[in-house]
Amino acid sequence: MLNAQAASALRLRIAREVRGWLGVPVQRWRQLTQAGFFLLFVFAPVFDIFRLDLNLKHFILFGFDWTLGLDDFTAGKASAGEAALNLVLRGFLPLVAVVGTLIYVSWKWGRLYCGWLCPHFSVVETINRTLRRAIGKQSLWDKKPQPARNPDGSETPRDAIWWFAVIPLVVGFAGLWAVVLLTYLLPPAEIYGNLWNGTLTRNQAIFLGAATLAFFVEFMFARHLFCRYACAVGLFQSLAWMGNDKAMVVGFKREHAKDCASCYSACDHVCPMRLNPRNVKRMMFACVQCGQCVDACDHTQEGNPHGTLLNWVHDLSAESEAAFNVRAARTIPIAQAPVQAMRKEN
Numbered sequence: 001m002l003n004a005q006a007a008s009a010l011r012l013r014i015a016r017e018v019r020g021w022l023g024v025p026v027q028r029w030r031q032l033t034q035a036g037f038f039l040l041f042v043f044a045p046v047f048d049i050f051r052l053d054l055n056l057k058h059f060i061l062f063g064f065d066w067t068l069g070l071d072d073f074t075a076g077k078a079s080a081g082e083a084a085l086n087l088v089l090r091g092f093l094p095l096v097a098v099v100g101t102l103i104y105v106s107w108k109w110g111r112l113y114c115g116w117l118c119p120h121f122s123v124v125e126t127i128n129r130t131l132r133r134a135i136g137k138q139s140l141w142d143k144k145p146q147p148a149r150n151p152d153g154s155e156t157p158r159d160a161i162w163w164f165a166v167i168p169l170v171v172g173f174a175g176l177w178a179v180v181l182l183t184y185l186l187p188p189a190e191i192y193g194n195l196w197n198g199t200l201t202r203n204q205a206i207f208l209g210a211a212t213l214a215f216f217v218e219f220m221f222a223r224h225l226f227c228r229y230a231c232a233v234g235l236f237q238s239l240a241w242m243g244n245d246k247a248m249v250v251g252f253k254r255e256h257a258k259d260c261a262s263c264y265s266a267c268d269h270v271c272p273m274r275l276n277p278r279n280v281k282r283m284m285f286a287c288v289q290c291g292q293c294v295d296a297c298d299h300t301q302e303g304n305p306h307g308t309l310l311n312w313v314h315d316l317s318a319e320s321e322a323a324f325n326v327r328a329a330r331t332i333p334i335a336q337a338p339v340q341a342m343r344k345e346n
Helices: 004-017 026-043 080-109 112-115 119-135 162-181 188-197 202-221 223-232 232-242 255-260 266-270 291-299 317-322 328-331 334-345
Strands: 052-054 058-063 064-066 249-252 309-311
Touching: 026 112, 026 119, 026 162, 026 291, 080 112, 080 232, 112 232, 119 162, 119 202, 119 223, 162 188, 162 202, 162 266, 202 223, 232 291, 266 291, 291 309, 309 317
Parallel strands: none
Antiparallel strands: 052 058, 058 064, 249 309
């Protein structure tokens, strides 16, 4: 019996250690995709991969002018039918393809763009980690400091000296975002050249000053609120995800909820969106599918013979998670959860 339990525990431990792809942990993959997309975000206008040039009054895509093809129509060189066809082929269909792809991915897997690619969210997480070192909290609005202990057993002690890193970091990101956004609207060579030579035009200087101030306030005080309620891309992803009960979601083994008593709510503390991962799907509207709560549970429940309590689920298991009643989830005491689960099954 003991050998069987030991073998089972060993299998669980091996499974947790290899959670990822090609031997690379999930979070490392996520860091790589975030870093890669952030660099793409910064350099896309520089290399004319994608930008809107207000001087030329049209988009540039992979070095080519991307227009709606209406110039010939206004000049009397094309018919109304040709102009309409250009609108469909160059405007409507590309827009439908991009939006449709985003909605489908979100409908099936949730806010993957937010958690794995979004250059704004990578800034959010970077500030979270640095702020935690300064005040022990990932947000100024967290009610209590989180434990110094990390799920893997290491510690992140708080020290006020980290404020000397937090403020410059927020200012730096705010300024970078302001400059990058301006390069999506005006020729990057002009903007970076004017910055280097100190010859910004009045309008450019006003834009950069106002945008930097706005981003500083948002990054410092409202970055999570923006991701939850103000970002249109995130909102539409969440709506698509909530519309599919079988979409991938983090599932919680409520029948073993009493095992959480041995933990310090590690999954709650690591969530970069400041959510409670053990909650039901409808209360996880802003989940970005980063998987940090799953990894945290892997570490804290390493010796649990029942296995980790948080796992990615989909299809029928996800449907059950989506259908779980919010009030019922809140009224099941951790110590009584197995009893309630048995009654439900009977």
